[in-house]
Amino acid sequence: MAQKxxxxxxxxxxxxxxxDTALPYPGxxxxxxxxxxxxxxxxxxxxxxxxxxxVVYWKDSATFEVTPTISNSSxxxxxxxxxxxxxxxxxxxxxxSGKYNTKATGTLARGDSVYADSSNNRIVELQDNSTGTAxxxxxxxxxxxxxxxxxxxxxxxxxxxxxxxxxxxxFKIIESYFVATExxxxxxKATTISLDIDDVAVTNSAIALTSANCTPxxxxxxxxxxxxxNTGSATATLTIKAASTTxxxxxxxxxxxCIQNMDTADAVASLAARPRPVGVALGSVSSGKANVxxxxxxxxxxx
Numbered sequence: 641m642a643q644k645x646x647x648x649x650x651x652x653x654x655x656x657x658x659x660d661t662a663l664p665y666p667g668x669x670x671x672x673x674x675x676x677x678x679x680x681x682x683x684x685x686x687x688x689x690x691x692x693x694x695v696v697y698w699k700d701s702a703t704f705e706v707t708p709t710i711s712n713s714s715x716x717x718x719x720x721x722x723x724x725x726x727x728x729x730x731x732x733x734x735x736x737s738g739k740y741n742t743k744a745t746g747t748l749a750r751g752d753s754v755y756a757d758s759s760n761n762r763i764v765e766l767q768d769n770s771t772g773t774a775x776x777x778x779x780x781x782x783x784x785x786x787x788x789x790x791x792x793x794x795x796x797x798x799x800x801x802x803x804x805x806x807x808x809x810x811f812k813i814i815e816s817y818f819v820a821t822e823x824x825x826x827x828x829k830a831t832t833i834s835l836d837i838d839d840v841a842v843t844n845s846a847i848a849l850t851s852a853n854c855t856p857x858x859x860x861x862x863x864x865x866x867x868x869x870n871t872g873s874a875t876a877t878l879t880i881k882a883a884s885t886t887x888x889x890x891x892x893x894x895x896x897x898c899i900q901n902m903d904t905a906d907a908v909a910s911l912a913a914r915p916r917p918v919g920v921a922l923g924s925v926s927s928g929k930a931n932v933x934x935x936x937x938x939x940x941x942x943x
Contacts, residue, residue, distance in 0.1 A: 655680055656723035659732045669731070670704040672938045678738030681938040683719065685726040687712050693743040693929055694722045694761040695918070696734060701939045706734060708761050718756045718918050720936055736936045739922065744930035753917040754932055763918060763932060783904030784814065787897040789880065793824065793854065793888035796831050804877040807899070810906070813837075813870040813878075814898040816863045818847050823855035824891035831885040833895060838876050843868035847895075854891050874903065 655673060663669060663682060673680045686699050687707040698717045699707040706719045720734035721742050743762040748754065757764040789802060816835060828851060835845040844865040853861050872878070880895065919934040 655733050656735075659724050659726050659730050661730060663731045670939065672736075673733070676738075678740075679736050679938060680723070680733040681720065681736050682731065683734055685722070685730050685732060686728055688728055690722045690726045690761070691743075692722060692724055693741060695742065695756045695763060696720060696722050696761070697756075698939070704939065710758065710761075718936060719939070721932075721934060735934055736938045737934050739931060739933050741929045742932045742934075743928060744921075744925045744932075746925070748921040748923070748925050748930050750921060750923050752921040754919055754921050754930075755917055763921075763930065765921070782908050783901035785899055785901070787899055789895040789897075790821075791893060791895060793829075793831070793849070793891040793893065796833075796882050796885060796888065798883050798885050800879055800881050801833070802878075802880040804879060806875075806877050807872070808874060809904075810874050810902040811872050811876070812900045812902055813842060813845070813867055814900055815867065816845055816847060816895065816897045818849060818854075818861045818893050818895050820854045820857055820859045820861075820891065820893045822890070822892040823857050823859075824851045824888060825855070826889040827851050829886050829888040829891075831882050831888070833880065833882055835897070836879040836881060837869070837872040839879065840869060842870045845870070849893075851888075854888075854893065871902070 655675065668682050669684065671682045673682075681704070683704045683706045685696070685707070686705045687709045690696060690708045694708055696706040696708055696719050697710060698719045699705040699712055701717070701719075720736040721740050722732070723735050723740065724732055726732050744754075745757050745760070745762045745764045748765050752765045754763040755766055756762075791801070813835065818833065830848070830850045833847045833849065835842040844863060844867050846864045847861050848864070849861055853859060878897075918936055919932045922931040922933055924930065
């Protein structure tokens with residue numbers, strides 16, 4: 641069985657337990673040691689203390705500094721797993737390839753791909769409860785749907801047509817338009833339909849309906865232009881209102897509001913930005929840790 645004796649940590653020193661305020665020899669920082677089926681890299685730990693089994697991230701891969709503080713890391717890039725407890729500014733080794741008992745969150749099974757948990761220093765399995773079909777392309781309009789409202793034009797008067805509609809998710813209005821389903825035949829009638837989010841007007845949401853553009857059936861009237869001030873939080877409300885109305889006598893139509901669920905869009909974007917798996921689980925989580933086959937590999941000496 642291979643011994644965990646690093647060539648430059650001192651006679652009889654266990655590479656996984658090494659921790660000091662300096663490395664024994666110049667030029668060791670960033671150096672890679674392969675022992676048996678495990679690969680280690682010499683690093684400097686910064687920002688805060690780490691515990692054995694913590695996932696650590698590159699703070700500066702050019703100077704081989706790693707950190708347990710995700711917000712301080714370079715794009716939350718995973719460096720490896722700490723093999724010993726380390727204080728800030730200590731020097732030691734991280735495991736970058738091979739089996740290691742790593743802190744874990746949730747439920748894992750043998751063969752699961754594991755990722756760094758973005759909220760802590762543990763690994764986690766990606767859980768897919770979407771029931772969707774996986775793809776390597778993410779659509780630009782992910783999470784989009786249409787809200788539709790049928791109106792009898794003769795019933796429209798100035799004021800709110802729909803008040804304080806709660807969508808229950810973060811959203812963006814993409815566009816809106818009106819489609820005539822029964823034509824207007826009486827001339828010189830008009831109204832302007834527009835949208836508010838939390839009582840603030842959505843810029844260019846106005847749809848100017850007239851006798852002329854509400855005929856024939858199937859005629860489509862688009863909102864005024866590119867929208868602005870068109871996003872809302874999960875607690876924001878949507879209001880549809882009418883103004884400058886000269887009462888219609890007849891005609892019907894459907895108002896279509898194209899909405900993008902930004903909670904869904906943000907979730908998909910987060911998945912797309914997620915780093916590649918750090919390894920594969922070799923068993924289930926026990927006492928907060930799981931045996932993981934790490935597959936990252938070291939940073940090169942060129943950074």
